[in-house]
Amino acid sequence: MDWIDEYNFIVGTYESFIIGYKFNHETREFTLAFTDEAHSGSVRALATGGKYLLSSGSDENIKIYNLRNNKEFGSLHHSEGLVRSMVFFDSRYLFTASDDHNLYVLKTGSWKLEKTLFKHQSPVTDVSIHPSGKLALSIGDDQKLVTWNLIKGRSAYITNLRERPDLVKWSPKGDHYFVGFCKHIDIYSVETTEILYSLQVSGRS
Known part of the structure:
Protein backbone atom coordinates (compact mmCIF):
# COMPACT_ATOMS: atom_id res chain seq x y z
CA MET A 1 0.00 0.00 0.00
CA HIS A 78 17.18 -0.14 -16.78
CA SER A 79 17.38 -3.25 -14.59
CA GLU A 80 18.30 -6.81 -15.58
CA GLY A 81 16.27 -8.37 -12.78
CA LEU A 82 13.22 -8.03 -10.60
CA VAL A 83 12.97 -4.65 -8.85
CA ARG A 84 11.96 -5.31 -5.25
CA SER A 85 11.92 -1.77 -3.88
CA MET A 86 11.52 1.73 -5.32
CA VAL A 87 11.55 5.12 -3.63
CA PHE A 88 11.47 8.72 -4.82
CA PHE A 89 13.53 11.47 -3.24
CA ASP A 90 11.96 14.93 -3.38
CA SER A 91 10.03 13.80 -6.50
CA ARG A 92 13.22 14.51 -8.49
CA TYR A 93 15.04 11.18 -8.34
CA LEU A 94 13.94 7.56 -8.32
CA PHE A 95 15.98 4.87 -6.55
CA THR A 96 15.37 1.22 -7.40
CA ALA A 97 16.72 -1.94 -5.73
CA SER A 98 17.18 -4.89 -8.05
CA ASP A 99 17.78 -8.63 -8.08
CA ASP A 100 20.78 -7.97 -10.34
CA HIS A 101 22.66 -6.79 -7.17
CA ASN A 102 22.49 -3.10 -8.13
CA LEU A 103 20.92 0.12 -6.94
CA TYR A 104 19.90 2.50 -9.71
CA VAL A 105 19.32 6.24 -9.58
CA LEU A 106 17.10 7.76 -12.29
CA LYS A 107 16.06 11.33 -13.02
CA THR A 108 12.31 11.77 -12.63
CA GLY A 109 10.53 12.77 -15.83
CA SER A 110 13.28 12.01 -18.32
CA TRP A 111 13.89 8.66 -16.57
CA LYS A 112 17.55 8.93 -17.53
CA LEU A 113 19.84 6.59 -15.61
CA GLU A 114 22.09 8.87 -13.53
CA LYS A 115 24.05 6.35 -11.45
CA THR A 116 24.48 2.63 -10.83
CA LEU A 117 25.57 1.72 -7.30
CA PHE A 118 27.11 -1.72 -6.76
CA LYS A 119 28.23 -3.24 -3.46
CA HIS A 120 25.85 -6.10 -2.68
CA GLN A 121 26.72 -9.65 -3.67
CA SER A 122 23.10 -10.77 -3.97
CA PRO A 123 19.65 -9.28 -4.74
CA VAL A 124 19.06 -5.86 -3.18
CA THR A 125 15.74 -6.01 -1.34
CA ASP A 126 15.12 -2.50 0.04
CA VAL A 127 16.46 1.05 -0.08
CA SER A 128 15.75 4.17 1.97
CA ILE A 129 16.94 7.75 1.44
CA HIS A 130 17.97 10.07 4.29
CA PRO A 131 15.77 13.20 4.58
CA SER A 132 18.79 15.33 3.60
CA GLY A 133 19.27 13.38 0.37
CA LYS A 134 22.95 12.94 1.21
CA LEU A 135 22.82 9.34 2.45
CA ALA A 136 21.04 6.14 1.57
CA LEU A 137 20.71 2.73 3.18
CA SER A 138 20.24 -0.56 1.34
CA ILE A 139 19.85 -4.17 2.40
CA GLY A 140 20.17 -7.42 0.50
CA ASP A 141 19.93 -11.18 0.66
CA ASP A 142 23.68 -11.16 1.39
CA GLN A 143 22.77 -9.99 4.93
CA LYS A 144 24.57 -6.69 4.44
CA LEU A 145 23.43 -3.19 5.36
CA VAL A 146 25.19 -0.68 3.11
CA THR A 147 25.41 3.02 3.91
CA TRP A 148 25.80 5.11 0.76
CA ASN A 149 27.34 8.57 0.40
CA LEU A 150 25.13 10.01 -2.33
CA ILE A 151 27.26 13.13 -2.68
CA LYS A 152 30.26 11.04 -3.74
CA GLY A 153 28.17 8.26 -5.28
CA ARG A 154 29.83 5.39 -3.44
CA SER A 155 29.47 3.20 -0.38
CA ALA A 156 30.63 4.67 2.92
CA TYR A 157 30.13 1.79 5.34
CA ILE A 158 29.04 -1.85 5.31
CA THR A 159 27.45 -3.62 8.27
CA ASN A 160 27.27 -7.42 8.33
CA LEU A 161 23.94 -8.50 9.79
CA ARG A 162 23.33 -11.78 11.63
CA GLU A 163 20.26 -12.68 9.58
CA ARG A 164 18.52 -11.73 6.36
CA PRO A 165 16.72 -8.37 6.71
CA ASP A 166 13.30 -7.59 5.25
CA LEU A 167 13.20 -3.79 5.30
CA VAL A 168 15.18 -0.66 6.11
CA LYS A 169 13.84 2.83 6.83
CA TRP A 170 15.14 6.18 8.06
CA SER A 171 13.32 8.01 10.82
CA PRO A 172 11.57 11.28 9.77
CA LYS A 173 14.38 13.41 11.27
CA GLY A 174 17.14 11.15 10.00
CA ASP A 175 18.76 10.63 13.40
CA HIS A 176 17.77 6.96 13.59
CA TYR A 177 17.18 4.11 11.19
CA PHE A 178 15.26 0.86 11.43
CA VAL A 179 16.11 -2.59 10.12
CA GLY A 180 13.28 -5.13 10.12
CA PHE A 181 13.70 -8.89 10.31
CA CYS A 182 11.31 -11.82 10.46
CA LYS A 183 10.74 -11.62 14.23
CA HIS A 184 12.18 -8.28 15.36
CA ILE A 185 12.97 -4.69 14.40
CA ASP A 186 16.31 -3.11 15.38
CA ILE A 187 16.51 0.65 15.91
CA TYR A 188 19.94 2.19 15.34
CA SER A 189 21.48 5.51 16.31
CA VAL A 190 23.09 7.36 13.40
CA GLU A 191 25.63 8.95 15.75
CA THR A 192 26.96 5.68 17.15
CA THR A 193 25.66 3.17 14.51
CA GLU A 194 24.75 0.95 17.48
CA ILE A 195 21.42 -0.72 18.21
CA LEU A 196 19.42 1.31 20.73
CA TYR A 197 16.35 -0.92 20.90
CA SER A 198 15.23 -4.26 19.54
CA LEU A 199 11.47 -4.75 19.28
CA GLN A 200 10.05 -8.26 19.08
CA VAL A 201 7.18 -8.80 16.63
CA SER A 202 4.81 -11.72 16.20
CA GLY A 203 5.18 -11.94 12.41
CA ARG A 204 7.23 -10.56 9.55
CA SER A 205 8.15 -6.91 10.17
Whole structure:
Protein backbone atom coordinates (compact mmCIF):
# COMPACT_ATOMS: atom_id res chain seq x y z
CA MET A 1 0.00 0.00 0.00
CA ASP A 2 1.29 3.48 -0.83
CA TRP A 3 -0.23 6.81 0.22
CA ILE A 4 -0.51 9.43 -2.52
CA ASP A 5 -1.96 12.37 -0.58
CA GLU A 6 -4.57 12.86 2.12
CA TYR A 7 -7.33 11.70 -0.24
CA ASN A 8 -5.83 8.74 -2.06
CA PHE A 9 -4.04 5.47 -1.61
CA ILE A 10 -2.99 2.69 -3.95
CA VAL A 11 -2.56 -1.05 -3.42
CA GLY A 12 -0.80 -3.67 -5.51
CA THR A 13 -2.18 -7.20 -5.51
CA TYR A 14 -0.84 -10.71 -5.95
CA GLU A 15 -3.28 -11.03 -8.86
CA SER A 16 -1.33 -8.43 -10.94
CA PHE A 17 -3.65 -5.44 -10.39
CA ILE A 18 -3.00 -1.99 -8.99
CA ILE A 19 -6.08 -0.41 -7.42
CA GLY A 20 -6.51 3.23 -6.48
CA TYR A 21 -9.01 4.62 -3.97
CA LYS A 22 -10.13 8.09 -2.93
CA PHE A 23 -11.07 8.87 0.66
CA ASN A 24 -13.94 11.24 1.46
CA HIS A 25 -13.34 12.93 4.82
CA GLU A 26 -16.98 13.93 5.18
CA THR A 27 -18.51 10.49 4.65
CA ARG A 28 -15.42 8.62 5.94
CA GLU A 29 -15.72 6.26 2.99
CA PHE A 30 -13.42 5.01 0.26
CA THR A 31 -14.46 5.03 -3.38
CA LEU A 32 -12.77 3.25 -6.27
CA ALA A 33 -10.73 5.67 -8.41
CA PHE A 34 -9.07 3.32 -10.91
CA THR A 35 -7.87 -0.22 -11.54
CA ASP A 36 -5.33 -1.59 -13.98
CA GLU A 37 -3.92 -5.04 -14.67
CA ALA A 38 -0.37 -3.76 -14.59
CA HIS A 39 1.58 -7.01 -14.75
CA SER A 40 1.42 -10.65 -15.77
CA GLY A 41 2.36 -11.61 -12.21
CA SER A 42 2.17 -10.18 -8.71
CA VAL A 43 2.89 -6.53 -7.94
CA ARG A 44 6.15 -6.36 -5.97
CA ALA A 45 6.70 -2.64 -5.34
CA LEU A 46 4.98 0.73 -5.70
CA ALA A 47 6.42 4.25 -5.55
CA THR A 48 4.89 7.70 -5.94
CA GLY A 49 6.55 11.03 -6.59
CA GLY A 50 4.62 14.13 -7.62
CA LYS A 51 2.27 13.15 -10.44
CA TYR A 52 3.98 9.80 -11.05
CA LEU A 53 3.14 6.30 -9.88
CA LEU A 54 5.51 3.43 -10.65
CA SER A 55 4.63 -0.24 -10.32
CA SER A 56 7.14 -3.10 -10.36
CA GLY A 57 5.97 -6.65 -10.95
CA SER A 58 7.25 -10.20 -10.77
CA ASP A 59 7.28 -10.10 -14.58
CA GLU A 60 10.32 -7.76 -14.19
CA ASN A 61 8.46 -4.85 -15.80
CA ILE A 62 8.15 -1.36 -14.30
CA LYS A 63 5.10 0.60 -15.44
CA ILE A 64 4.83 4.41 -15.23
CA TYR A 65 1.46 6.06 -14.58
CA ASN A 66 0.32 9.68 -14.58
CA LEU A 67 -1.82 10.18 -11.46
CA ARG A 68 -3.46 13.27 -12.92
CA ASN A 69 -5.39 11.14 -15.39
CA ASN A 70 -4.68 7.64 -13.97
CA LYS A 71 -3.20 6.53 -17.29
CA GLU A 72 -0.15 4.41 -18.08
CA PHE A 73 2.28 6.15 -20.40
CA GLY A 74 5.55 4.26 -20.32
CA SER A 75 7.84 1.69 -18.75
CA LEU A 76 11.41 1.39 -17.48
CA HIS A 77 14.00 -1.14 -18.64
CA HIS A 78 17.18 -0.14 -16.78
CA SER A 79 17.38 -3.25 -14.59
CA GLU A 80 18.30 -6.81 -15.58
CA GLY A 81 16.27 -8.37 -12.78
CA LEU A 82 13.22 -8.03 -10.60
CA VAL A 83 12.97 -4.65 -8.85
CA ARG A 84 11.96 -5.31 -5.25
CA SER A 85 11.92 -1.77 -3.88
CA MET A 86 11.52 1.73 -5.32
CA VAL A 87 11.55 5.12 -3.63
CA PHE A 88 11.47 8.72 -4.82
CA PHE A 89 13.53 11.47 -3.24
CA ASP A 90 11.96 14.93 -3.38
CA SER A 91 10.03 13.80 -6.50
CA ARG A 92 13.22 14.51 -8.49
CA TYR A 93 15.04 11.18 -8.34
CA LEU A 94 13.94 7.56 -8.32
CA PHE A 95 15.98 4.87 -6.55
CA THR A 96 15.37 1.22 -7.40
CA ALA A 97 16.72 -1.94 -5.73
CA SER A 98 17.18 -4.89 -8.05
CA ASP A 99 17.78 -8.63 -8.08
CA ASP A 100 20.78 -7.97 -10.34
CA HIS A 101 22.66 -6.79 -7.17
CA ASN A 102 22.49 -3.10 -8.13
CA LEU A 103 20.92 0.12 -6.94
CA TYR A 104 19.90 2.50 -9.71
CA VAL A 105 19.32 6.24 -9.58
CA LEU A 106 17.10 7.76 -12.29
CA LYS A 107 16.06 11.33 -13.02
CA THR A 108 12.31 11.77 -12.63
CA GLY A 109 10.53 12.77 -15.83
CA SER A 110 13.28 12.01 -18.32
CA TRP A 111 13.89 8.66 -16.57
CA LYS A 112 17.55 8.93 -17.53
CA LEU A 113 19.84 6.59 -15.61
CA GLU A 114 22.09 8.87 -13.53
CA LYS A 115 24.05 6.35 -11.45
CA THR A 116 24.48 2.63 -10.83
CA LEU A 117 25.57 1.72 -7.30
CA PHE A 118 27.11 -1.72 -6.76
CA LYS A 119 28.23 -3.24 -3.46
CA HIS A 120 25.85 -6.10 -2.68
CA GLN A 121 26.72 -9.65 -3.67
CA SER A 122 23.10 -10.77 -3.97
CA PRO A 123 19.65 -9.28 -4.74
CA VAL A 124 19.06 -5.86 -3.18
CA THR A 125 15.74 -6.01 -1.34
CA ASP A 126 15.12 -2.50 0.04
CA VAL A 127 16.46 1.05 -0.08
CA SER A 128 15.75 4.17 1.97
CA ILE A 129 16.94 7.75 1.44
CA HIS A 130 17.97 10.07 4.29
CA PRO A 131 15.77 13.20 4.58
CA SER A 132 18.79 15.33 3.60
CA GLY A 133 19.27 13.38 0.37
CA LYS A 134 22.95 12.94 1.21
CA LEU A 135 22.82 9.34 2.45
CA ALA A 136 21.04 6.14 1.57
CA LEU A 137 20.71 2.73 3.18
CA SER A 138 20.24 -0.56 1.34
CA ILE A 139 19.85 -4.17 2.40
CA GLY A 140 20.17 -7.42 0.50
CA ASP A 141 19.93 -11.18 0.66
CA ASP A 142 23.68 -11.16 1.39
CA GLN A 143 22.77 -9.99 4.93
CA LYS A 144 24.57 -6.69 4.44
CA LEU A 145 23.43 -3.19 5.36
CA VAL A 146 25.19 -0.68 3.11
CA THR A 147 25.41 3.02 3.91
CA TRP A 148 25.80 5.11 0.76
CA ASN A 149 27.34 8.57 0.40
CA LEU A 150 25.13 10.01 -2.33
CA ILE A 151 27.26 13.13 -2.68
CA LYS A 152 30.26 11.04 -3.74
CA GLY A 153 28.17 8.26 -5.28
CA ARG A 154 29.83 5.39 -3.44
CA SER A 155 29.47 3.20 -0.38
CA ALA A 156 30.63 4.67 2.92
CA TYR A 157 30.13 1.79 5.34
CA ILE A 158 29.04 -1.85 5.31
CA THR A 159 27.45 -3.62 8.27
CA ASN A 160 27.27 -7.42 8.33
CA LEU A 161 23.94 -8.50 9.79
CA ARG A 162 23.33 -11.78 11.63
CA GLU A 163 20.26 -12.68 9.58
CA ARG A 164 18.52 -11.73 6.36
CA PRO A 165 16.72 -8.37 6.71
CA ASP A 166 13.30 -7.59 5.25
CA LEU A 167 13.20 -3.79 5.30
CA VAL A 168 15.18 -0.66 6.11
CA LYS A 169 13.84 2.83 6.83
CA TRP A 170 15.14 6.18 8.06
CA SER A 171 13.32 8.01 10.82
CA PRO A 172 11.57 11.28 9.77
CA LYS A 173 14.38 13.41 11.27
CA GLY A 174 17.14 11.15 10.00
CA ASP A 175 18.76 10.63 13.40
CA HIS A 176 17.77 6.96 13.59
CA TYR A 177 17.18 4.11 11.19
CA PHE A 178 15.26 0.86 11.43
CA VAL A 179 16.11 -2.59 10.12
CA GLY A 180 13.28 -5.13 10.12
CA PHE A 181 13.70 -8.89 10.31
CA CYS A 182 11.31 -11.82 10.46
CA LYS A 183 10.74 -11.62 14.23
CA HIS A 184 12.18 -8.28 15.36
CA ILE A 185 12.97 -4.69 14.40
CA ASP A 186 16.31 -3.11 15.38
CA ILE A 187 16.51 0.65 15.91
CA TYR A 188 19.94 2.19 15.34
CA SER A 189 21.48 5.51 16.31
CA VAL A 190 23.09 7.36 13.40
CA GLU A 191 25.63 8.95 15.75
CA THR A 192 26.96 5.68 17.15
CA THR A 193 25.66 3.17 14.51
CA GLU A 194 24.75 0.95 17.48
CA ILE A 195 21.42 -0.72 18.21
CA LEU A 196 19.42 1.31 20.73
CA TYR A 197 16.35 -0.92 20.90
CA SER A 198 15.23 -4.26 19.54
CA LEU A 199 11.47 -4.75 19.28
CA GLN A 200 10.05 -8.26 19.08
CA VAL A 201 7.18 -8.80 16.63
CA SER A 202 4.81 -11.72 16.20
CA GLY A 203 5.18 -11.94 12.41
CA ARG A 204 7.23 -10.56 9.55
CA SER A 205 8.15 -6.91 10.17
